[in-house]
Structure formats: C-alpha cells, structure tokens
Amino acid sequence: AQSVSQHNHHVILSEAASLELGCNYSYGGTVNLFWYVQYPGQHLQLLLKYFSGDPLVKGIKGFEAEFIKSKFSFNLRKPSVQWSDTAEYFCAVNAPTNAGKSTFGDGTTLTVKP
C-alpha cells in the first residue's frame, strides 16, 4: 500500500515569506497527486491536483506544486504568504491499486504571523 509523508508538522512564517511544504509518497507506478487545504472552521477543499502533463501545476490563491517523479515528491509552494493562508494542508495520493481511495499525509499546520 502506498504511504504519504509530509515533512513538516507545523510551519510558522511571517507575511510575505516564501513557503515550501514537502510531500513524498511511496508508490512506483502512475499516481494522481493532490493538495487539500482546511482553513480554520471550514471544510477540507482542493487546492490543486496533478494528473498528467506539465509537472508544475498551479492552484487557487497563488499556490503551485511541482511533481518530481524521480524523487517521488509533490512539494507545495507559494512565493509570498498572507495571513489568510493560515490553515492545515494535506497532501494526498491516488494510485490504481487503491481503487479510488486517497491516501493522505499527516498534514502540515501553517501559521502566518501578520
């Protein structure tokens, strides 16, 4: 079964700082990759996704992620964070062996100080 590892459990940044959240997965075949975000008091929602094609994908609110197949990684980035980006971020993987069920990482809590 595949697994997903998020390296940082809690990240604290000041506004305008750059963000990179790490995500690595363990599965050797074709995968679909997702980043979800959960703002305080809100439901989990999709931030961006990679299915195929350009490995650099852009999502909502200025976020982007790069799929590096050789490193089994799908890191999330944002050049300049805002206070409103304070949230919990989850990386997730779909693989053919998992029949539509996503495997989620443990999550990274991002706190942006104004």
Place this chain on the structure above:
Amino acid sequence: DVKVTQSSRYLVKRTGEKVFLECVQDMDHENMFWYRQDPGLGLRLIYFSYDVKMKEKGDIPEGYSVSREKKERFSLILESASTNQTSMYLCASSSPGTMNTEAFFGQGTRLTVV
C-alpha cells in the same frame, strides 16, 4: 458546486451509546467515504462505499459500521461509543474511477464521547 452535508457539526454522547453520523451528497457520486481526523495523524479512512449497499473496510474500521441504502446518503455508526472515538469525523464523496477523482468533503462532525 458539489455539496456534502453532515447532519451535525458538534455532538456529545455518552460512553456505550449507539451513535449515528449522517452524510448526504448532492452530486450523484458513486464513491463515499468516512474519515477520522486527529491532530498529527492526518485523515484515516474508516469505511468506503462505491455503490449502494456496497462497503469496504478502510484502515481503522474497528468499532464502526456503515450503511448505504441510498446513493446520496452514507451513515457511520458507532455501535457502542467509547472515549477513544472522540474525534473529528469527515465525510467525502467522489465520482467513480480509480485515479482521476478528487474528493469533496463535508464540514465535519466533532464528536465528544464522555
């Protein structure tokens, strides 16, 4: 927009009670899921249903059961609630397929068992 609605935002139940958590989706999705979200543990899959009356155990099914009598509704049942089931419960749905399917989440039910 896909809407996944969970019947309660907050619940407080006593140890030993039978607890029902209800989830309804309005996008005619075949797949429905129940996850448990705990700090530092990410999302863990409890049960999965890919069609009416069909269900599959996830990673942590012990102490839980599910019911899917109608396509739009997926219920999670705690047969005899225990304090270690105090958690946030998330329902999700997705369209059929093993890969290119993002999940849509409800707002969550925070269950406290006393």
